[in-house]
Amino acid sequence: MELFSHTWLPFIYLYGFGGILFFLGIIITVKAGSFDLNRITHKKWMWVLLFGFVWYLMMHALMTWAALGIISVYTVPIVLLGMAAVFIAVTLMLKRILKA
Amino acid sequence: MQTFHNIGTSTDWIVMVVYFMVIMLFGSYFGRYTKNTSDFFFGGRRFSWWLITMSIVATGVGSHSFVKYSAKGFEHGISSSMTYLNDWFFIPFFMFGWLPIIVYSKVRSIPEYFEKRFSPSARFLATILLLLYMIGYIGIGFLTLGKAVIPMLPEAFTIFGITLPVTLMGAIIVIAIITGIYITFGGQTAVIFTDLLQGFILLFAGMLLFFFGITYLGGFDIFWNLLPMEWKLPLADFNQPSNFNFVGIFWQDAIAGSIGFLFMNQGLIMRFMACKNVNEGRKAAAVNILFILPISAIVVGNAGWVGKAISVASPHIVSPTVSPDQIFVVVANIIASPGMFGFIMAALTAALMSTVDTLINATAAIFINDVYRPVRLFLKRMTVSDIERDRKELRAARYASIGVTAFGVLAVLAFKNFPTVYEAHGYFHSTLTPPLVVGIFLGVFWKRFTPAAVITTFVGGVALMILGARYPGILIAPFDHGIEMNQAHPYSYIRALYNTLACSVAAVLVTITTRLQVKIISIIRKGQNKKIIMNAIIGLSIVLFFVVLLNISNIYIQCLSTAYILILVPLAVTYFVKYDETINTNGLTAGSINIARRLFKGDEPNDLVGEKVIVHFKQVEGDENVVHFSNEEMTTMKAKTGDLVYLSDKRKWMGGLKSIHSVFGSPHNQTGTVYITPSQFKHGLFVEGKLLDAEKEM
Numbered sequence: 001m002e003l004f005s006h007t008w009l010p011f012i013y014l015y016g017f018g019g020i021l022f023f024l025g026i027i028i029t030v031k032a033g034s035f036d037l038n039r040i041t042h043k044k045w046m047w048v049l050l051f052g053f054v055w056y057l058m059m060h061a062l063m064t065w066a067a068l069g070i071i072s073v074y075t076v077p078i079v080l081l082g083m084a085a086v087f088i089a090v091t092l093m094l095k096r097i098l099k100a
Numbered sequence: 101m102q103t104f105h106n107i108g109t110s111t112d113w114i115v116m117v118v119y120f121m122v123i124m125l126f127g128s129y130f131g132r133y134t135k136n137t138s139d140f141f142f143g144g145r146r147f148s149w150w151l152i153t154m155s156i157v158a159t160g161v162g163s164h165s166f167v168k169y170s171a172k173g174f175e176h177g178i179s180s181s182m183t184y185l186n187d188w189f190f191i192p193f194f195m196f197g198w199l200p201i202i203v204y205s206k207v208r209s210i211p212e213y214f215e216k217r218f219s220p221s222a223r224f225l226a227t228i229l230l231l232l233y234m235i236g237y238i239g240i241g242f243l244t245l246g247k248a249v250i251p252m253l254p255e256a257f258t259i260f261g262i263t264l265p266v267t268l269m270g271a272i273i274v275i276a277i278i279t280g281i282y283i284t285f286g287g288q289t290a291v292i293f294t295d296l297l298q299g300f301i302l303l304f305a306g307m308l309l310f311f312f313g314i315t316y317l318g319g320f321d322i323f324w325n326l327l328p329m330e331w332k333l334p335l336a337d338f339n340q341p342s343n344f345n346f347v348g349i350f351w352q353d354a355i356a357g358s359i360g361f362l363f364m365n366q367g368l369i370m371r372f373m374a375c376k377n378v379n380e381g382r383k384a385a386a387v388n389i390l391f392i393l394p395i396s397a398i399v400v401g402n403a404g405w406v407g408k409a410i411s412v413a414s415p416h417i418v419s420p421t422v423s424p425d426q427i428f429v430v431v432a433n434i435i436a437s438p439g440m441f442g443f444i445m446a447a448l449t450a451a452l453m454s455t456v457d458t459l460i461n462a463t464a465a466i467f468i469n470d471v472y473r474p475v476r477l478f479l480k481r482m483t484v485s486d487i488e489r490d491r492k493e494l495r496a497a498r499y500a501s502i503g504v505t506a507f508g509v510l511a512v513l514a515f516k517n518f519p520t521v522y523e524a525h526g527y528f529h530s531t532l533t534p535p536l537v538v539g540i541f542l543g544v545f546w547k548r549f550t551p552a553a554v555i556t557t558f559v560g561g562v563a564l565m566i567l568g569a570r571y572p573g574i575l576i577a578p579f580d581h582g583i584e585m586n587q588a589h590p591y592s593y594i595r596a597l598y599n600t601l602a603c604s605v606a607a608v609l610v611t612i613t614t615r616l617q618v619k620i621i622s623i624i625r626k627g628q629n630k631k632i633i634m635n636a637i638i639g640l641s642i643v644l645f646f647v648v649l650l651n652i653s654n655i656y657i658q659c660l661s662t663a664y665i666l667i668l669v670p671l672a673v674t675y676f677v678k679y680d681e682t683i684n685t686n687g688l689t690a691g692s693i694n695i696a697r698r699l700f701k702g703d704e705p706n707d708l709v710g711e712k713v714i715v716h717f718k719q720v721e722g723d724e725n726v727v728h729f730s731n732e733e734m735t736t737m738k739a740k741t742g743d744l745v746y747l748s749d750k751r752k753w754m755g756g757l758k759s760i761h762s763v764f765g766s767p768h769n770q771t772g773t774v775y776i777t778p779s780q781f782k783h784g785l786f787v788e789g790k791l792l793d794a795e796k797e798m
Contacts, residue, residue: 010335010346018189018354025192028545034693035196040709041379045195052188052390059185059394060334067332073324084391
């Protein structure tokens, strides 16, 4: 239980409260019209926003697993670099598709 | 607790002096591009995202980070820099709410937004709160700088037989003088370019230190295995100990701190305002938070982690009792060779100066925009000539920078008694950010939020916060999530939750009772004694605020006074402030961004996606407000006469330093050439014979 308060409880709290705020931010700005998904450049930003959320969630989860010895610490940078590569590839692809 | 002096060699000092001279020369070179107050404060709104991203690194990372995160890294491990990884939650609000509003509404400072959105009285109160916040931030910066250099200095200097002890405040005053001189003559362009260089150097120096640390310990596996399991976890324990717990830091940093940093740090806002357009600002924010901040988290905390590993393996080399705020310097000295240690220390102190410079520049901007100009306007001393006015403002801005530096040094006194810089900064954030954070946030995202509500947030919210600070065991304890109350510094972090809630409750209650306030005021207006009644309400509100502020009487009377403040202040504001929701929110809320864009352009925005073009330029006399492209290029850019255009030197690495914003004039037939006036040529700092990039903005 003590370990839980140092590992997954803060993780759940962070992404629970943080997640509510994050998705509320998207909903409010879309409803307000300032985040206009009909505009090409804004569509690309939706991908960036969602990726960012998953990126940080994965970062914290991987680091917690590494600290607990469940995965090797070297797995953390490998997975994150893989995610960054996917992000760059998809962003560039979206740029081309949206331009066309 | 073990403290140090005289760390480092003469080689290190030589390296540090050379580094500072190079940085100052670099900044001075770009300082020559400062021609008016717009350049001095905003860098002329022309820079590319990558330049702003790197310059934000030096502002964010430099800000007391090395010292405070290394300290917590030594005490608690990798979770020390968890605050670097929690800024993403508010990014939708920032990218699609606040950022476009500040750019399109052309506000020059945050208090100016409050005047446009609410009233001049809201601006006045916001100016006071923001100046307190900024000066406090400068104070924290100076405190960190002092703590960083003290271990390198001897305990005393002897000059002409007189022994002068080296004290923290003495070191800070000398640092403040050097910092003040630099910012006074540089301006924002100089700061941006100096920060660009320092951003790269900082990341390099921090990673170099980590590499040296790992090498010193014998490899990454040894380092990792030496750390106790708790030190490897990325997040702190949920609610203990009281000086470093997850939930307190979440509310203090991820909520109040992130909104504070993104929404009300005038220094950061000015960086985004220096971007060439809103989309570049979004890119700068996204790249910085997604990729640079995780690297920065390693850069700023690793000295503490390495220090902990050394203290486990060799406690005689790094004692577990080393003063946490000195661990960065101690570890750097152990693992880096002479000269290299000087370089790392120079990078650290120069970056800290960079942060302080940015804040001083930003605070001076607030002073000019929200104090100097309104006062001159009130005294009817506005000079006729724009050039003359700008010259005077630039001079006033430089004097303001000196004044702000002096107040920043005085602010150190409020923070120097905290055990570590981390706690001082946490307490500062928790205490000073909530009223403005709530005011900005609800102002942008809630159209119904009224001047009465924002002013009550500033007055009544602050009264509630004072009560919380005075009676933490009663008022903050219900929100403490099980955190033990430290009697010396009660609830340094979790007080952010109480303070934010207190301000939010005041704001929401007043907003939803707007009709009732209007009804009461309309009854008062019909009476014959309306002026007497309203003056009595204002007088009573002031007296009640001082009852709370000066701790007069007991808790019950003070709580009752606060309740009356929450009732009386909205009535006074409703009576005196003229406010039309439709007019005052136009272009100033997230729901009216399209109106803001239209107002910014002066016409309907053209969102057709065109292509960039590369052109030669030709100087011709004509209208200073427009540039003329050929029909063919206008078609490629999908632009029409009256649209906004951004012209920059084709050399991408210049990052927009040589550029202008203008408007498409009537087209001509000379394909491949844009006609600009000699004045535009001069303002854009263009070079004869060099090609220009052109893109339609909207």
